[in-house]
Amino acid sequence: MPLISALRRQRQEDPCDFKAILIYRANSRTAKNPRFHGMISREETDQLLSVAEGSYLIRESQRQPGTYTLALRFGSQTRNFRLYYDGKHFVGEKRFESIHDLVTDGLITLYIETKAAEYIAKMTINPIYEHIGYTTLNREPAYKQHMAVLKETHDEKEATGQDGVSEKRLTSLVRRATLKENEQIPKYEKVHNFKVHTFRGPHWCEYCANFMWGLIAQGVKCADCGLNVHKQCSKMVPNDCKPDLKHVKKVYSCDLTTLVKAHITKRPMVVDMCIREIESRGLNSEGLYRVSGFSDLIEDVKMAFDRDGEKADISVNMYEDINIITGALKLYFRDLPIPLITYDAYPKFIESAKIVDPDEQLETLHEALRSLPPAHCETLRYLMAHLKRVTLHEKENLMSAENLGIVFGPTLMRSPELDPMAALNDIRYQRLVVELLIKNEDILF
Numbered sequence: 001m002p003l004i005s006a007l008r009r010q011r012q013e014d015p016c017d018f019k020a021i022l023i024y025r026a027n028s029r030t031a032k033n034p035r036f037h038g039m040i041s042r043e044e045t046d047q048l049l050s051v052a053e054g055s056y057l058i059r060e061s062q063r064q065p066g067t068y069t070l071a072l073r074f075g076s077q078t079r080n081f082r083l084y085y086d087g088k089h090f091v092g093e094k095r096f097e098s099i100h101d102l103v104t105d106g107l108i109t110l111y112i113e114t115k116a117a118e119y120i121a122k123m124t125i126n127p128i129y130e131h132i133g134y135t136t137l138n139r140e141p142a143y144k145q146h147m148a149v150l151k152e153t154h155d156e157k158e159a160t161g162q163d164g165v166s167e168k169r170l171t172s173l174v175r176r177a178t179l180k181e182n183e184q185i186p187k188y189e190k191v192h193n194f195k196v197h198t199f200r201g202p203h204w205c206e207y208c209a210n211f212m213w214g215l216i217a218q219g220v221k222c223a224d225c226g227l228n229v230h231k232q233c234s235k236m237v238p239n240d241c242k243p244d245l246k247h248v249k250k251v252y253s254c255d256l257t258t259l260v261k262a263h264i265t266k267r268p269m270v271v272d273m274c275i276r277e278i279e280s281r282g283l284n285s286e287g288l289y290r291v292s293g294f295s296d297l298i299e300d301v302k303m304a305f306d307r308d309g310e311k312a313d314i315s316v317n318m319y320e321d322i323n324i325i326t327g328a329l330k331l332y333f334r335d336l337p338i339p340l341i342t343y344d345a346y347p348k349f350i351e352s353a354k355i356v357d358p359d360e361q362l363e364t365l366h367e368a369l370r371s372l373p374p375a376h377c378e379t380l381r382y383l384m385a386h387l388k389r390v391t392l393h394e395k396e397n398l399m400s401a402e403n404l405g406i407v408f409g410p411t412l413m414r415s416p417e418l419d420p421m422a423a424l425n426d427i428r429y430q431r432l433v434v435e436l437l438i439k440n441e442d443i444l445f
């Protein structure tokens with residue numbers, strides 16, 4: 001039973017508002033059998049706890065009834081912590097099912113922080129981080145090291161009169177692999193998505209290589225790549241998260257940079273595949289992007305991408321109506337947790353739309369584009385080049401840059417402003433931003 005409710009019950013049973021106390025000692029036989037001591041003072045608390053290190057008790061505040069203090073004996077001192085309960089017990093960030101677990105974890109933490117404070121402070125100075133698991137990001141040094149080894153071997157072989165054919169083949173393969181990676185997949189930066197984590201069994205930090213102590217919430221884990229580090233180390237880890245498909249399961253509603261890094265593509269595959277399909281059979285379709293497709297089938301396309309990724313079949317055999325593909329593409333952008341034109345960059349884009357002087361306007365818009373995360377900017381560039389091609393068929397499809405601005409403005413931009421009136425006022429500027437981007441895509445990107 002949670003101790004606080006035991007306390008509350010005790011108070012209810014007694015008509016006078018006396019100050020209650022319970023005591024039990026960590027790792028002792030009394031642990032499962034708390035004792036109630038009635039009203040006691042700080043001095044008495046000290047006396048009771050001085051019996052042994054690790055003894056603890058809970059005291060109701062005499063000045064503020066209803067608030068509780070955890071008194072804990074550690075280092076021949078009584079330490080007091082304000083104790084909270086909201087379904088779980090806590091004194092700091094970590095929440096516990098029982099006070100006993102809270103105290104056990106607290107004792108471990110106090111012990112380590114007292115005995116190893118100096119060591120902990122220095123833990124992040126010499127990280128092992130770059131040596132583990134993230135070597136693909138440091139391909140260049142690895143490649144150079146490899147070359148050095150090969151050169152040595154080569155010299156030896158020459159000395160013994162052997163040829164270096166296999167060595168040559170190997171180096172060119174290494175070089176080709178390096179070039180391929182550098183040219184095709186941009187190294188988008190991505191922050192880790194750290195969440196407090198409870199590890200089962202002993203775990204070591206992947207940043208500093210030290211043990212992760214405590215009973216629960218010993219550290220944090222990246223929800224996208226699975227990296228495990230101390231909370232303090234998480235602040236030092238560079239923004240080089242490489243999401244793993246094991247952790248990134250969906251395509252729609254997934255952060256854009258996370259998705260492209262997980263699938264090792266330049267842009268979200270939904271964007272490339274839908275645009276390819278639309279350009280191959282839809283450019284002359286009247287009202288392209290304005291006419292909506294059957295929503296059940298659009299949902300079907302979304303499910304296909306979530307399930308099959310780049311293997312999703314969106315061909316004419318599956319979806320004859322091109323408006324289903326345009327609908328699925330628009331839905332992809334609407335579902336992004338951070339819009340294609342991010343909340344951070346949003347004010348700059350709106351500002352540019354309000355400028356009257358055309359040169360100054362494009363200058364500001366260009367600056368706004370540079371503030372976008374690279375994967376967002378690249379996707380926007382690709383989409384605008386496509387929409388420009390759509391306008392080249394305006395005679396047939398009746399879609400001008402202005403019309404496309406109306407469709408895509410609110411799809412690509414969402415106001416960070418919570419005030420609905422302010423957000424409503426922005427709509428005409430959102431449309432104008434997209435119209436400007438389409439008309440000037442060749443000089444802006």
Ligand SMILES: [Zn+2]
Pocket residue numbers: 191192193222223224225226227240241242243
């Ligand atoms: Zn990560």
Ligand SMILES: [Zn+2]
Pocket residue numbers: 123205206207208209210229230233
């Ligand atoms: Zn660490």
